[in-house]
Amino acid sequence: MISNRDESKRRLTASGIKPTFQRAVILEAVRGKNGHPAIRDLHARLLRDVPTLSKTTLYSTLELFARKGLVKPLFIDPAEVRYDGVAEPHHHFYCTACRRILDIDIACSTGRAGRIHGHQVDEVHGYFKGLCRDCLAGGRLSRAANVSIHNSPRRKPHA
């Protein structure tokens, strides 16, 4: 859709980022459905539209976006960094079965909390882990859940 692409470019310009084709595509993807993707997900997904897109570009672009506040990296998945296209502070639920990350809409300490115990708090992350309701209900949406780094699944080597 032209509108999404243009919307992304506008957003990039507004953040002081030169709106290249790749950046617009990437921003669009991080903000789109299938939220909270990992670099690998983005790479696999976008390769269809942009066959030359490299992981190098994904890494550098997402770092740039994070630096400019357009996306937030999440360290909730023990296997890899996931990216949140919604910059407004909110909490997250990580399903240890299907590995999806879902937004949690509770207000507890969500904002910049200022100071705690004398420490200057710049970020607050509420990470909830367990089984999402879809997996509880039968898990037909489940992806492979190879267990590895303790208590949490991790993608197994493709050995």
Next chain:
Amino acid sequence: MISNRDESKRRLTASGIKPTFQRAVILEAVRGKNGHPAIRDLHARLLRDVPTLSKTTLYSTLELFARKGLVKPLFIDPAEVRYDGVAEPHHHFYCTACRRILDIDIACSTGRAGRIHGHQVDEVHGYFKGLCRDCLAGGRLSRAANVSIHNSPRRKPHA
């Protein structure tokens, strides 16, 4: 101290773990001062006492401990997994300058929250990030803080 070592062995036995020498040493270290160590920290620290201790053993032992509930892995440091020797639920502060992890003593959603939005919550992690009060006061305790994975420092390759 013999008592700490014995205390660790007792703790291992109580958790149904065969109390080997290495395991006692490792448990002692995770629970001791310099809390929330990474595998690398433990390896460097323990090599003095147990020169043959391998990272393989550290990985497998800590996974075992986590499975038995003796320690909790923390994914707050973007660079590596850190381990908490205190299994009771509590929150954490990560200093982006000195990379220390400090316990945060607030009650917000600390316990097993049961259900949220229909999801079964098994774990709750409150991760606060910013500058600790020591670093704010001058940072003489600071370790090297090589920036990498966006907004948070990561140990640089030893290139």
Next chain:
DNA sequence: GTATATGCAAAGAATTTGCACTATG
């Protein structure tokens, strides 16, 4: 046109795995 972005290939680090050796009960 010139600075910046992109992408390929290779390096670097954390983590996992296979197998031989060793210590525990």
Next chain:
DNA sequence: CATAGTGCAAATTCTTTGCATATAC
């Protein structure tokens, strides 16, 4: 003794880096 734990070495994956090419303004 027999089982289970330990450790070395190699493999795997994520992430970073160097440099040559291509693109945006």
